[in-house]
Amino acid sequence: MNVKLIISISLVILLCSNIHAQQNKMSLEQVLNLAQTKSLDAFLQKNMFQARKWEYKSYLADRLPNLSLGMTPFDYNRSFVSRYNSVSNLDEFKEQQSLYSYARMSLTQNLSFTGGTIYVDSDFGRLENYGGGDSKSYTTTPVRIGLIQPIFAYNEQKWMSKLAPLKFEKAKKEYISNTQAINLKAIELFFNQVLASLDEQIARTNKKNSNLLYDIGKKRYEIAAIKQSELLNLELNVLQADIDLVKSEKLLQQACFDLNLFLDIDEEKVNELVLPENITNLSIDAGVAMDLALKNNPLLLENKQNQMQANMDVEKTKKESRFQATLTASYGLNQQAESLKSAYEKPLDQQKVKFSVNIPILDWGKRKGKYKMALNDNEVIRLQAKQREMDFKQEVSQKVIDFNLQKSLVDNAQRAARVAQKSYEVNLKLFKEGKLTVLQLDDALKKQTSAQKDYLYHLKDYWLYYYGIQRYTLYNFRTKLELEELFDKQLKEM
Numbered sequence: 001m002n003v004k005l006i007i008s009i010s011l012v013i014l015l016c017s018n019i020h021a022q023q024n025k026m027s028l029e030q031v032l033n034l035a036q037t038k039s040l041d042a043f044l045q046k047n048m049f050q051a052r053k054w055e056y057k058s059y060l061a062d063r064l065p066n067l068s069l070g071m072t073p074f075d076y077n078r079s080f081v082s083r084y085n086s087v088s089n090l091d092e093f094k095e096q097q098s099l100y101s102y103a104r105m106s107l108t109q110n111l112s113f114t115g116g117t118i119y120v121d122s123d124f125g126r127l128e129n130y131g132g133g134d135s136k137s138y139t140t141t142p143v144r145i146g147l148i149q150p151i152f153a154y155n156e157q158k159w160m161s162k163l164a165p166l167k168f169e170k171a172k173k174e175y176i177s178n179t180q181a182i183n184l185k186a187i188e189l190f191f192n193q194v195l196a197s198l199d200e201q202i203a204r205t206n207k208k209n210s211n212l213l214y215d216i217g218k219k220r221y222e223i224a225a226i227k228q229s230e231l232l233n234l235e236l237n238v239l240q241a242d243i244d245l246v247k248s249e250k251l252l253q254q255a256c257f258d259l260n261l262f263l264d265i266d267e268e269k270v271n272e273l274v275l276p277e278n279i280t281n282l283s284i285d286a287g288v289a290m291d292l293a294l295k296n297n298p299l300l301l302e303n304k305q306n307q308m309q310a311n312m313d314v315e316k317t318k319k320e321s322r323f324q325a326t327l328t329a330s331y332g333l334n335q336q337a338e339s340l341k342s343a344y345e346k347p348l349d350q351q352k353v354k355f356s357v358n359i360p361i362l363d364w365g366k367r368k369g370k371y372k373m374a375l376n377d378n379e380v381i382r383l384q385a386k387q388r389e390m391d392f393k394q395e396v397s398q399k400v401i402d403f404n405l406q407k408s409l410v411d412n413a414q415r416a417a418r419v420a421q422k423s424y425e426v427n428l429k430l431f432k433e434g435k436l437t438v439l440q441l442d443d444a445l446k447k448q449t450s451a452q453k454d455y456l457y458h459l460k461d462y463w464l465y466y467y468g469i470q471r472y473t474l475y476n477f478r479t480k481l482e483l484e485e486l487f488d489k490q491l492k493e494m
Contacts, residue, residue: 025272025273025274026272026273026274027273027274027276028187028190028273028274028275028276028463029276031186031190031259031263031273032183032186032187034186034263034265035182035183035185035186035262035263036179036182036183038263038264038265039182039186039262039263039264040262040264041182041185041262042179042182045175045178045179045182046175048175049171049172049174049175052167052168052171052175053168053171055167055168056164056165056167056168056171059160059164062110063110063112063161064109065107065108065109066107066108066109067105067106067107068105068106068108069103069104069105069106070103070104070105070106071102071103071104072100072101072102072103073101074099074100074101075099075100075101075102076097076098076099076100077096077097077098077099077100078095078096078097079095079096080093080094080095080096081093081094081096082094096129097129097130098127098128098129098130099127099128099130100125100126100127100128101125101126102123102124102125102126103123103124104121104122104123104124105121105122105123106119106120106121106122107119107120107121110157111149111157112155112157112158112160112161113158114149114155115149115150115153115154115155115156115157115158116147116148116149116150117147117148117149118145118146118147119145119146119147119148120143120144120145120146121141121143121144121146122141122142122143122144123140123141123144124138124139124140124141124343125138125139125140126138126340127139135338136338137336137337137338138336138337138338138339138340138342138343139334139335139336139343140334140335140336140343140344140347141332141333141334141347141350142332142333142334142344142347143332143333144330144331144332144333144334144350145330145331145332146328146329146330146331146332146352147327147328147329147330148326148327148328149326149327149328150324150325150326150327151325151326151327152319152322152323152325153319153324153325153326154315154316154319154320156316159308159312159315162308163305163308163309163312166301166304166305166308167305169301170298170301170302170305172484172487173296173297173298173301173474173484174298175487176474176483176484176487177297177298177471177474180467180470180471180474180483181471183467183470183471184464184467184468184471185262186262186263187460187463187464187467188460188464189255189258189259189262190259190273191456191459191460192255192258192259193252193255193256193258193259193273194273194275194456195255195453195456195457196248196251196252196254196255196256197252197255197273198452198453198456199248199251199252200245200248200249200251200252202248202449202452203241203244203245203247203248203249204245204248206237206241206244206245206445207238207241207242207244207245209428210234210237210238210240210241211238211241213234213237213431213438213441214231214234214235214237214238216431216432217230217231217234217438218231220434225434226438230437230438233438233439234438237438237442275456275459276459276463279407279410279459279462280478281407282407282466282477282478283404284400284403284404284469284477286397286400286401289396289400289469289472289473289475290393290396290397292473292474292475293392293393293396293472293473294393296473296474296475296482296483296484297392297472297473297474299388299389299392300389300392303385303388303389304385306381306384306385307378307381307382307385310374310377310378310381310382311378313374313377313378314371314374314375314378316374317367317370317371317373317374318371318374320367320370321360321367321368321370321371322360323357323358323359323360324357324358324359325355325356325357325358326354326355326356327353327354327355328352328353328354328355328356329352329353329354330350330351330352331349331350331351331352332349332350333347333348333349333350334347334348334350335347335348392472395472396469396472396473399465399468399469399472400469402461402465403462403465403466403468403469406458406461406462406465407462409458409461409462410455410458410459410462413451413454413455413457413458413459414455416451416454416455417448417451417452417454417455419451420444420447420448420450420451420452421448421451421452423444423447423448424444424445424447424448427440427441427444428441428444470483
């Protein structure tokens with residue numbers, strides 16, 4: 001066993017057995033950076049956020065004036081139509097041919113505070129008849145201004161002015177949170193390869209030591225220094241060591257493949273993973289972490305969004321259960337003539353006012369049922385949000401407690417690994433001198449292996465706890481920076 005490697009386990013370099021390219025060490029920090037820039041998960045999260053970003057931009061565009069042009073270049077009609085013949089005092093079918101053209105340019109603006117729409121438009125029409133009496137005429141509306149205003153109706157625009165910014169803010173925080181989830185996955189794969197590499201090294205060393213001890217055992221058996229059962233046990237260790245080495249090599253290859261696949265890099269590019277050299281004495285204040293989590297975590301924004309949508313549904317069903325009224329009014333100038341020039345001369349007033357009402361009389365309680373159902377759903381969502389917030393607070397508190405205790409666990413596990421390594425070295429020397437049994441040596445080896453793995457598991461948990469808290473709070477406690485501040489700078493480039 002490489003004594004220096006185990007004693008300095010925090011600096012250990014763990015090799016992938018199937019890699020033969022140039023030396024290229026990769027630290028945990030480098031793996032996390034690659035995960036954020038090259039992994040398929042990162043690409044997926046980026047595109048999902050892009051969709052939410054364009055959805056929000058579409059909402060902002062709806063709040064701006066909308067200019068549109070509608071055209072019917074030609075509408076040709078040839079058919080028989082019913083006409084009254086004043087001479088015979090009878091209705092007759094006559095052939096009719098006509099060509100109609102139309103164009104309209106309109107500028108509309110939604111009014112979010114009233115839920116109505118104001119518009120300014122201009123249109124032009126041309127009609128030409130063929131057959132018995134050819135004729136041609138034009139109609140124009142140089143300008144018209146109008147308003148369409150629901151009265152006492154559900155105002156979706158008002159609600160969307162509150163909901164859309166909230167949804168976009170949640171989308172940003174969800175994106176940042178999901179990138180932290182990518183970090184957690186990268187840490188899992190990183191330490192899976194580290195542990196697989198350690199298992200492979202231990203298996204390789206055990207195979208070497210088992211062969212050495214078996215050779216020593218055979219010589220001692222010849223001089224009756226050990227029993228046959230002990231020699232057979234040593235031989236069994238050799239066979240088991242061969243099996244363990246094959247298994248560990250296979251698991252190491254799979255771990256290397258999984259990490260490289262996740263990072264979307266060529267397998268030959270990474271042949272060493274380097275453990276973090278030091279972990280700081282960072283201690284996270286539970287109160288500060290909780291405040292940051294309640295401020296930044298998208299879960300709380302999702303609760304707020306769900307509650308707002310539930311309130312919106314309540315108001316919608318409430319107002320739809322009453323009468324519906326709409327005011328439509330417009331004022332413009334129009335004219336018609338047999339020539340295009342005349343159609344724009346001396347335009348006449350065009351005034352339209354329409355007030356429509358729809359009053360429900362008998363619907364067998366359908367509207368009332370929808371309203372009551374919306375009220376019940378609203379209460380369910382409120383209670384669910386409260387429960388989720390309570391569970392979230394408890395989870396954040398526990399994660400902070402675990403992290404603050406983990407540093408001491410890592411230090412103790414590291415010291416235990418060194419002691420176990422030293423104990424194994426002493427026992428191995430005693431065995432070679434004939435002062436220790438095979439079973440005692442096996443026990444020392446198992447304790448050494450267990451201590452090494454315990455250290456790596458505790459180190460892995462340390463980083464999982466830290467990045468888990470970073471995911472909850474969207475705050476980097478090492479650099480004292482809000483992750484959203486960094487994201488806002490990147491957003492301009494997305």
